[in-house]
Amino acid sequence: MSDGEEYCTCAITGTENPAHQPIYICETCKLYPNNSNSNKEEEAETNDPLPFCICESCATNCHAGHDVYFIGVGPCTCDCPSLPSITVSDASNKERHTCQLIEKSKEEAKRLGFTPGRLLNVPLPMKDQSSIDPSLTVSIDENTEHSSSTLGGYSYASYTLSNLMNNDTTCQTLIRQAEVLADCSRDTFWIPGNNSEDSLDDKAEYCDLELLAKSIYQHHMKSLMEEYSDIATNIQTKGGAEFWVQVKPAGIDRAPVDLHYDKDEVLAETFQLGSFPTISTVTYLTEDRSNAPTVIFPHTYHDEEDKPSESMLLSRAARGKHVVFDGRLLHGAPGHQLLKRQKDSDEKGTEEDSSLRVTFLVNIWSNRPLGVNILPDSIRSRISSSTKTSLQSSIMPLEFQPRSVSKVAVPSKAVEEEDSIILPFVSQGATWIDDNNDQEEDLSEGDDKGLINEQTKDTEDNNNNDNDDEDEESVEEEEELILRLPTFTISESEEDESDTFLLSFDNENAARLIRGEIPINSAAAVADNFITYLHDNVPQFVTSIVTKLQSEHGIDVSNFQADHVCYRTDSIEQYNELVEALQSSEELLIESEIGGRMIATFKLTSPIEITSLDGSLRTIDVLKYHHQKREAFMWLV
Numbered sequence: 001m002s003d004g005e006e007y008c009t010c011a012i013t014g015t016e017n018p019a020h021q022p023i024y025i026c027e028t029c030k031l032y033p034n035n036s037n038s039n040k041e042e043e044a045e046t047n048d049p050l051p052f053c054i055c056e057s058c059a060t061n062c063h064a065g066h067d068v069y070f071i072g073v074g075p076c077t078c079d080c081p082s083l084p085s086i087t088v089s090d091a092s093n094k095e096r097h098t099c100q101l102i103e104k105s106k107e108e109a110k111r112l113g114f115t116p117g118r119l120l121n122v123p124l125p126m127k128d129q130s131s132i133d134p135s136l137t138v139s140i141d142e143n144t145e146h147s148s149s150t151l152g153g154y155s156y157a158s159y160t161l162s163n164l165m166n167n168d169t170t171c172q173t174l175i176r177q178a179e180v181l182a183d184c185s186r187d188t189f190w191i192p193g194n195n196s197e198d199s200l201d202d203k204a205e206y207c208d209l210e211l212l213a214k215s216i217y218q219h220h221m222k223s224l225m226e227e228y229s230d231i232a233t234n235i236q237t238k239g240g241a242e243f244w245v246q247v248k249p250a251g252i253d254r255a256p257v258d259l260h261y262d263k264d265e266v267l268a269e270t271f272q273l274g275s276f277p278t279i280s281t282v283t284y285l286t287e288d289r290s291n292a293p294t295v296i297f298p299h300t301y302h303d304e305e306d307k308p309s310e311s312m313l314l315s316r317a318a319r320g321k322h323v324v325f326d327g328r329l330l331h332g333a334p335g336h337q338l339l340k341r342q343k344d345s346d347e348k349g350t351e352e353d354s355s356l357r358v359t360f361l362v363n364i365w366s367n368r369p370l371g372v373n374i375l376p377d378s379i380r381s382r383i384s385s386s387t388k389t390s391l392q393s394s395i396m397p398l399e400f401q402p403r404s405v406s407k408v409a410v411p412s413k414a415v416e417e418e419d420s421i422i423l424p425f426v427s428q429g430a431t432w433i434d435d436n437n438d439q440e441e442d443l444s445e446g447d448d449k450g451l452i453n454e455q456t457k458d459t460e461d462n463n464n465n466d467n468d469d470e471d472e473e474s475v476e477e478e479e480e481l482i483l484r485l486p487t488f489t490i491s492e493s494e495e496d497e498s499d500t501f502l503l504s505f506d507n508e509n510a511a512r513l514i515r516g517e518i519p520i521n522s523a524a525a526v527a528d529n530f531i532t533y534l535h536d537n538v539p540q541f542v543t544s545i546v547t548k549l550q551s552e553h554g555i556d557v558s559n560f561q562a563d564h565v566c567y568r569t570d571s572i573e574q575y576n577e578l579v580e581a582l583q584s585s586e587e588l589l590i591e592s593e594i595g596g597r598m599i600a601t602f603k604l605t606s607p608i609e610i611t612s613l614d615g616s617l618r619t620i621d622v623l624k625y626h627h628q629k630r631e632a633f634m635w636l637v
């Protein structure tokens with residue numbers, strides 16, 4: 001998709017392993033009943049062949065101009081490459097059919113490291129609501145009265161990792177290393193399964209973050225082996241663990257991670273096929289409970305888009321907490337005020353609060369996702385050298401203690417548009433089937449932010465939900481997938497006792513994915529997204545400049561301090577909007593016109609932190625903001 005090429009999904013699925021995808025039928029290409037090829041007839045076993053199904057790419061390429069119908073999304077393999085070599089539109093007009101995509105598709109799959117015949121990832125079986133399984137379903141705490149349950153039939157659990165909770169030094173070391181990794185790369189990395197061919201036997205080679213991932217992997221493999229030994233065996237030989245870090249500025253609305261499905265990103269982008277981890281996990285390394293919570297819904301990509309979710313898991317950040325859930329589920333860490341811990345809403349953060357929200361993510365796969373590789377030596381050594389000690393003995397093995405999950409029934413009431421919670425879905429990249437025709441400019445930005453382009457579309461601070469009906473046709477293309485759930489309150493006493501909540505809604509009030517507009521129009525939200533964008537992108541930008549100067553020109557600027565960031569806008573309109581918006585949260589030092597262009601200088605409330613090559617931390621707290629009729633870009637002085 002990124003290179004504009006289209007590929008036939010049969011290169012991945014073969015003819016034996018159906019995968020969820022949009023299915024088309026070609027009415028023009030019918031099997032010729034009197035096909036003289038006797039072998040084909042024997043294969044078909046019947047003279048009344050079923051209509052064949054073709055994938056989306058074949059529908060638009062191999063069958064361009066044919067009578068092609070979309071019949072829905074479901075499990076299927078593309079028949080286009082295996083159609084008999086002669087198909088006809090009618091008996092008098094014989095045409096040789098060849099799939100135009102399959103050869104290059106096979107080549108691309110091979111190039112990406114896909115082994116032919118490999119299955120897509122194997123999911124966990126669903127839970128019977130009444131069955132109780134202590135290893136992967138909700139943990140039972142003697143202090144809470146609820147009994148075991150599941151998240152709409154999907155497995156989940158919450159644990160305390162006492163190694164982390166009780167040891168500040170260990171956490172600080174991991175946070176430090178997570179920051180280094182986040183500055184080095186936005187990729188996710190791979191820990192091969194125990195019996196896998198590419199397994200690194202020598203544990204000494206792993207850095208602490210890899211050891212942490214391995215430790216998490218091993219714990220869950222043990223539970224899986226007891227319960228689903230076939231899946232576990234598969235993971236150990238062909239799969240493993242994918243890990244990455246998220247380092248975000250603290251605070252409920254500072255750096256939202258929009259709702260999304262974890263998936264094999266390369267497979268999704270290149271072949272539009274969904275492969276999801278068997279198990280997803282979140283480990284919190286920082287404490288602040290008022291940070292954006294993780295929310296998880298019993299909704300998978302394969303569900304009907306509007307299938308109601310009658311429950312939701314809400315997990316507040318707490319140091320040393322570990323949450324595990326079925327890897328297919330919709331989740332995120334949205335920055336919505338109503339998800340915030342209400343008790344803290346009037347209070348300033350306490351001194352103990354970290355200025356960062358750091359999470360360590362591990363997904364366990366029965367097949368290695370394409371494009372996820374073992375941590376490169378160069379990054380590993382930077383991580384290792386950023387802190388003095390190795391944590392091996394303190395995080396291997398990890399101690400998992402079940403952590404209580406409180407059940408909260410959300411009272412039923414009529415859901416009014418204005419008092420429901422609207423959470424954005426990842427604007428690009430997650431709904432790959434529906435987004436084929438969308439602009440692709442944002443794809444390179446990573447999948448958890450729509451950023452400026454999305455925000456500046458809606459400049460007016462208007463509540464336009466009420467006008468949806470009238471405007472429906474005209475705004476249809478603008479509509480995004482969003483999730484609406486009823487407002488809820490968790491009482492203070494409940495919040496004091498627990499930090500993980502299983503909320504249940506009744507059907508009428510259930511959370512639903514809908515098409516609509518994201519009501520993020522306020523100046524504060526625009527400013528916030530922009531500041532988040534800077535925090536997310538400037539450190540990597542600076543690091544790459546410093547590295548380049550060193551490696552290509554032998555100039556060592558690693559001791560120099562960057563003191564401000566410049567950002568150019570496309571237009572004076574965008575400039576005005578952002579300057580106005582930024583004033584809601586940042587201090588405007590000076591605004592002036594120089595040589596026909598406007599320049600605004602802001603002092604940033606929370607400085608941008610940059611890790612230097614030598615491991616020291618630098619900050620940038622001044623933002624200069626220019627307008628010029630060119631593409632936006634940043635530079636440093």
Ligand SMILES: [Zn+2]
Pocket residue numbers: 007008009010054055056057058059078079080081
């Ligand atoms: Zn195809």
Ligand SMILES: [Zn+2]
Pocket residue numbers: 026027028029062063066067
């Ligand atoms: Zn056709």
Ligand SMILES: [Zn+2]
Pocket residue numbers: 008057058062080081098099100101102
């Ligand atoms: Zn084809």
